[in-house]
Amino acid sequence: MELKPEQLASQLESGPLKPAYLIAGPETLRVLEAADALRVAARAQGFTEREVYEQEGNREPDWAAMEASFSAPSLFASRRLIELRLPTTKPGKEGGRLIEEFCAAPPADVTLLVTGGEWSKQHGGKWSEAIGRIGTVAIAWQVKPHELSGWIDQRLRSRGVRADRDAVQVLVERIDGNLLAAAQEVDKLALLVDGTPLDAARMQDLVADAARFDVFRVLDAALNGQPAQVSRMLAGMRAEGEAVPAVLGMVVRELQLLAKLARAQTRGGNALMGEFKALRVWDSKQPAYKRALQRHAEGHWDRFLAAVGRVDRMAKGREAGDAWVALERVLLAVAEPRAARLLLAG
Incomplete structure (x- = not known):
């Protein structure tokens, strides 16, 4: 069946x-x-x-x-x-x-x-x-673009959130086809709404961009090998006035975690699963980390961290260069091995 x-x-x-x-x-x-x-x-x-x-x-x-x-x-x-x-x-x-x-x-x-x-x-x-x-x-086929509104509407209703068609469309545009991001937003809305139906204006207010949510999305796109989404999201964050130092903390944390996971994977056996448990990585996040680890050799992760250090110095004016462009190069390298070769060769 x-x-x-x-x-x-x-x-x-x-x-x-x-x-x-x-x-x-x-x-x-x-x-x-x-x-x-x-x-x-x-x-x-x-x-x-x-x-x-x-x-x-x-x-x-x-x-x-x-x-x-x-x-x-x-x-x-x-x-x-x-x-x-x-x-x-x-x-x-x-x-x-x-x-x-x-x-x-x-x-x-x-x-x-x-x-x-x-x-x-x-x-x-x-x-x-x-x-x-x-x-x-x-x-579990990917939800097609024309199916996304229905999927989100059903998800909202299952969490007790009612939203009109325009409000649902606001959320569709925000999550950009990423169901994991949609699930996070719906769970957040379930905590924020007071039972009244949401219209487009209130939905826009409730899901207004915040750096901590946007960074999660960019990192998810990088881990899942989606370079086009990485570039689009970073461009949106930059246009909205986000500051590079505000997002670097989470980027560094993820790269440090990946470096530890890569070392465990190299040890073989059940070391990677043990490291997931030790680092308290949820089951829902493990597939994305595994996909990222398959794209890169163990030593790449420390070099990505070193590149982020240069991004930080650019953002603070201690090194010449555009911090946003440099950050994009690092995250594109995580998402795409060909971009990694360019970054690591530089």
Whole structure:
């Protein structure tokens, strides 16, 4: 069975969990929220054990351990949710075989959840068809521009916020197609509104640009490899009179965090997941960091930090140059390896 990710929650409320689920696609927020809904349902239905197997860079999950877990009895006679996280949504030959064998005779006490960050006709195969036969497949396609107003309106209503069509359009223009940014804005509005419907003027006031929100968006675009959005957002911030020093603190913090994560990734094993836990990086943010880490070698992050130091000196008049242009070069380098080569060669 194939559903939209948003339809999965209704299915989960209507009966017991199926033996297997595949939730994948390019729209990260929809994948994360659908997977979270399944985890909540699993806990409510007595799934007290959870195991996670993950593909990290070129390192495949421990297929042998996963296969052994499928056939092993639960430790406390409880039900288990076994998660397989595949950023590329490509289990390969061995992983595909293992999933097919699981689906052919799923253990009564196990539900398998496969999540992925990509999807196309080339990704599917016998393994995903096997999941569809005994469970549910939910593909999180990107929300198209003409669908965005409806998506935001539904999101607002689900949080108890009523807004007219013009007000919704104001929010559409602000978030620029970024669903993660839209979700943040809607959650903020839910805290600010007093129950009265929002018109365009009040929506504009409530979502008025503030540096701390704009920096989050720019950094998200850089981490997710979206150079065009980085340039557009920085140009907007500059035109509105933001000061470079006001945004550098968050940029430095993110680059320092990425440098630590890169060193952990180089150590291999479960070091990266351990570092995520130690640094308290939310599950919803981990895919963006992993994508950024895949684009750059470990040593690049310290060099990006050094470049930000030059940006700071330019902003304070201690070094010649345009601080906004220099900041854009750094963030474009984070987003795009070709831009990184230009920056690091300079």
